[in-house]
Amino acid sequence: MSQVTPITEVFEAKPQEKLLSEYRVAEFTVSTLDLEFDLFDNNTLVKATSEVQRTSKHSEPLFLFGEQLKLVALMVDNRDYSDYQLVEGGILIHNLPDQFTLQITTEINPQSNKAFEGLYKSGDAFCTQCEAEGFRRITYYLDRPDVMAKFTTKISADKTLYPALLSNGNLVAQGELDNGRHWVSWADPFPKPAYLFALVAGKFDCLKDTFTTKSGKKVALELFVDIGNLDKTAHAMLSLKNAMKWDEQRFNLEYDLDIYMIVAVDFFNMGAMENKGLNIFNSKFVLANAQSATDQDYLGIEAVIGHEYFHNWTGNRITCRDWFQLSLKEGLTVFRDQEFSSDLGSRPVNRIANVKIMRNNQFAEDAGPMSHPIRPESVMEMNNFYTLTVYDKGAEVIRMIHTLLGEAKFQQGMQLYVQRFDGQAVTCDDFVAAMQDASGIDLTLFKRWYSQSGTPQVNVSDYFDSTQNSYQITFKQKSLATADQKNKQVLHIPVNLELLDGDGNAFDLGNGRRHQVLSLTQKEQTFVYKNIATKPVPSLFRDFSAPVKYQYAYSDPQLLHLIHFASDDFSRWDAGQMLFNKYLLINVLQKKSNQKMALPPVFIEAFRSVLISDDLDPALITDMFEFVSEAGAMELFECVDIEALHHAREFMLEQLAIELKDEFVSAYQNHQVTGDYQPVSADIANRKLANLALLFISRADPLAANKLVITQIQQSDNMTDHLGALLAANRGQLDCRDKVMSDFEDKWHHNGLVMDKWFSLQATSLDSAVLSNIKALFQHRSFDFSNPNRLRALVGAFVQNNPYYFHASDGSGYQFLTEQLIKLNEQNPQVASRLITPLIQFKRLDEHRKQLIKEQLNRLLQLDNLALDLFEKVSKALTQ
Ligand code: B3K
Ligand code: ZN
Numbered sequence: 001m002s003q004v005t006p007i008t009e010v011f012e013a014k015p016q017e018k019l020l021s022e023y024r025v026a027e028f029t030v031s032t033l034d035l036e037f038d039l040f041d042n043n044t045l046v047k048a049t050s051e052v053q054r055t056s057k058h059s060e061p062l063f064l065f066g067e068q069l070k071l072v073a074l075m076v077d078n079r080d081y082s083d084y085q086l087v088e089g090g091i092l093i094h095n096l097p098d099q100f101t102l103q104i105t106t107e108i109n110p111q112s113n114k115a116f117e118g119l120y121k122s123g124d125a126f127c128t129q130c131e132a133e134g135f136r137r138i139t140y141y142l143d144r145p146d147v148m149a150k151f152t153t154k155i156s157a158d159k160t161l162y163p164a165l166l167s168n169g170n171l172v173a174q175g176e177l178d179n180g181r182h183w184v185s186w187a188d189p190f191p192k193p194a195y196l197f198a199l200v201a202g203k204f205d206c207l208k209d210t211f212t213t214k215s216g217k218k219v220a221l222e223l224f225v226d227i228g229n230l231d232k233t234a235h236a237m238l239s240l241k242n243a244m245k246w247d248e249q250r251f252n253l254e255y256d257l258d259i260y261m262i263v264a265v266d267f268f269n270m271g272a273m274e275n276k277g278l279n280i281f282n283s284k285f286v287l288a289n290a291q292s293a294t295d296q297d298y299l300g301i302e303a304v305i306g307h308e309y310f311h312n313w314t315g316n317r318i319t320c321r322d323w324f325q326l327s328l329k330e331g332l333t334v335f336r337d338q339e340f341s342s343d344l345g346s347r348p349v350n351r352i353a354n355v356k357i358m359r360n361n362q363f364a365e366d367a368g369p370m371s372h373p374i375r376p377e378s379v380m381e382m383n384n385f386y387t388l389t390v391y392d393k394g395a396e397v398i399r400m401i402h403t404l405l406g407e408a409k410f411q412q413g414m415q416l417y418v419q420r421f422d423g424q425a426v427t428c429d430d431f432v433a434a435m436q437d438a439s440g441i442d443l444t445l446f447k448r449w450y451s452q453s454g455t456p457q458v459n460v461s462d463y464f465d466s467t468q469n470s471y472q473i474t475f476k477q478k479s480l481a482t483a484d485q486k487n488k489q490v491l492h493i494p495v496n497l498e499l500l501d502g503d504g505n506a507f508d509l510g511n512g513r514r515h516q517v518l519s520l521t522q523k524e525q526t527f528v529y530k531n532i533a534t535k536p537v538p539s540l541f542r543d544f545s546a547p548v549k550y551q552y553a554y555s556d557p558q559l560l561h562l563i564h565f566a567s568d569d570f571s572r573w574d575a576g577q578m579l580f581n582k583y584l585l586i587n588v589l590q591k592k593s594n595q596k597m598a599l600p601p602v603f604i605e606a607f608r609s610v611l612i613s614d615d616l617d618p619a620l621i622t623d624m625f626e627f628v629s630e631a632g633a634m635e636l637f638e639c640v641d642i643e644a645l646h647h648a649r650e651f652m653l654e655q656l657a658i659e660l661k662d663e664f665v666s667a668y669q670n671h672q673v674t675g676d677y678q679p680v681s682a683d684i685a686n687r688k689l690a691n692l693a694l695l696f697i698s699r700a701d702p703l704a705a706n707k708l709v710i711t712q713i714q715q716s717d718n719m720t721d722h723l724g725a726l727l728a729a730n731r732g733q734l735d736c737r738d739k740v741m742s743d744f745e746d747k748w749h750h751n752g753l754v755m756d757k758w759f760s761l762q763a764t765s766l767d768s769a770v771l772s773n774i775k776a777l778f779q780h781r782s783f784d785f786s787n788p789n790r791l792r793a794l795v796g797a798f799v800q801n802n803p804y805y806f807h808a809s810d811g812s813g814y815q816f817l818t819e820q821l822i823k824l825n826e827q828n829p830q831v832a833s834r835l836i837t838p839l840i841q842f843k844r845l846d847e848h849r850k851q852l853i854k855e856q857l858n859r860l861l862q863l864d865n866l867a868l869d870l871f872e873k874v875s876k877a878l879t880q
Helices: 007-012 234-251 295-310 323-344 347-367 388-421 428-439 556-565 569-592 601-611 618-624 630-636 642-659 661-670 681-700 702-715 719-731 737-748 752-763 770-777 788-801 812-827 829-835 847-861 868-879
Strands: 028-038 044-054 062-065 070-076 084-087 090-093 099-108 118-122 125-129 150-158 164-167 170-176 181-187 199-202 204-212 218-226 259-265 278-282 457-465 470-478 493-500 516-520 524-529 537-539 549-551
Touching: 070 090, 125 259, 125 278, 150 164, 150 199, 164 181, 199 259, 204 234, 218 234, 234 259, 234 295, 234 323, 234 388, 259 295, 278 295, 295 323, 295 681, 295 719, 323 347, 323 388, 323 428, 347 388, 347 569, 347 618, 347 630, 388 428, 388 493, 388 516, 470 493, 470 516, 493 556, 516 524, 537 556, 556 569, 556 601, 569 601, 569 618, 569 630, 569 642, 601 618, 601 642, 601 661, 618 681, 630 642, 642 661, 642 681, 661 681, 681 702, 681 719, 702 719, 702 737, 719 737, 719 752, 737 752, 752 770, 752 788, 770 788, 770 812, 788 812, 788 829, 812 829, 812 847, 829 868, 847 868
Parallel strands: 028 150, 218 259, 259 278, 457 549
Antiparallel strands: 028 044, 044 099, 062 090, 070 099, 084 090, 118 125, 125 199, 150 181, 164 199, 170 181, 204 218, 457 470, 470 524, 493 516, 493 537
């Protein structure tokens, strides 16, 4: 066995965590920053001229952050200045006056920047990513969100290679230079933190449009894509215009510059970035046409375009004081994009999708070694905190405020927030104060959601007194200790409740109300309802009114009752999920003890009635059959048996497929969409149900499915149906599988984004050779290890969505992931740090697997140059 370095030694050698409690106002501010870029692949020169002021009477030196920079010149008030020290992470400049002009020239190498942070090359284009702390890789600067300056940017570059030179704000001047170069100047009138800076230089096709704001201002809209991709831009542009209109109508927020630009690039670590007036997008969230994108891609584009646009107010005009406040802009903006999608499409379907993310992924984060409140209190690497907790749980917290206040008061709160804080860098407390002041509703206790981590559990019990016609319902809340926080407090939990009678009608809960939002503010609380004639079935946490795990001892008939009669579609879906999970737990136990697994008739009948229901939206019917993912189901167990879970879940799906085969065949036939492809709700819903039916048919009747798959591929004019067929071929291991997969590869190998779907199908295959196939695919002509999208499609899909093979008991999955992380560690630690997630969330695994994982984590810990991003996660995982 190899020598293991004691963990404590490694820890000591690493930087300390940064703490929220150590926040201090900056000692200097910057009022203006003029940037000049002379762009070259390997040696770009950046001249940064800023007006700097001391914030109070002190004589501190000025510390500016800087990483991977070559300092070329430094001048103070137009004179060379030498009273500075280059220190770790930046520069210290001594003996400065109270107010001065600082000019710093640095040289950087965009071509060699494979971390895709700062200025880098994506294919032939230059682009930037500065959030959270990437600007310091461009120049020495007070790179913190509460330092807000007015930026101007002058860019010069080769005119043939880079006809488009873009930056934030409005274009103010341009001209020609010698040697075939040209320049453009941009000015952004709105003060901003450095993380919102952007620069793009390249040769693009551009889709142009305009939007007239409600006060009559005409805004130029420009969407830049790689040459040849104009036919895939219409949906992104439509989504942008819809977002601009929606934000005016629902939030009364209008756009503020003369131009709004979006650039799509292929090499991007995440989804997109809201830089002021110049969003930079992963091309995955821009490019779509019927042949190359699925309905889900279309919806994803709408959501992300909306999200980045909504940041213009919630993030850019009003930004974060410090990075601990990230949820101020992200939780709120996710809430806004969720509402946008819900207003434009189906509200219940969107709600279900949001809740699936919480249950399948965020709950596991809350229970794992990286557990943190939506406003974290300590951070090593900020990029590690762009999490499901900050984003999605953050949005749930905003949604609870919305639930407690109602739409009208919530919007008054938003108006007050904007009025009070426009142009400032503020805190989550400031946001809640605006909500409280505008509504008159006390949110003191509620604020604990910002500082407490973990998923609360709520146990519900009830008692019906038939002699008094009285019903009482008791809620007990409990939050277990998490990795980061031992002691937990009582939270303010809104419970949206409905009580159903035997006919499925909702009881009057007083004053004609058919449902009610209860506020749980104590450890245990009982609510009593009078005039309840029969024992009701409670519909709890309607619309998922709080991000908690809740438990009530529902009988099967009660769950059936909810599936049929709950007035909230989310609750109908939720009842189906509870029924499935109940029998999943039972069947896992059966499997573990080598007993026969089974599903009772009541289970089958419940889902038969859903499948043939006339009053349910086909999209919702589909959702009812999309059960907890295998990875998500791990959260249901204290200690999970990977094999038993897999086989029990597969057994249940197969039983449903067999028992409901005729109904699935009818659903397949009845929900075929005719006419040209359109990404509209009704068609999306029908395609969704037809493809779900095909998937179940492939389990029940592979021969019939084989024919349907081949015909569907021949006849389909769109990627949704093509991919739906491929999915069925893969899941059912149909005879046509190899042929349809290789035809697809033949057709699309030149298109990386489309091939990502194919790579993910390969990675999630249940073929026992899956891992060796994945390894072979690293040599595939469409694969590129340095492209984050390809990596996520192949490696990410395997480790996240193929738990049965990722957790293989020989440890091969763990070893494979670790090897990829070692390769990525130096090149692109941000992407590595995302991929590592399933390797650190091992709490619920058996001892054998835990040991195998720890060996791999120790292997990482022993790397000489382990990036901080990975160190933070690995060290926490090993000491949890
Ligand atoms: N604000 C960016 C995310 C930046 C991530 C930095 N590692 C995208 C968004 O949330 O809109
Ligand atoms: Zn965001």
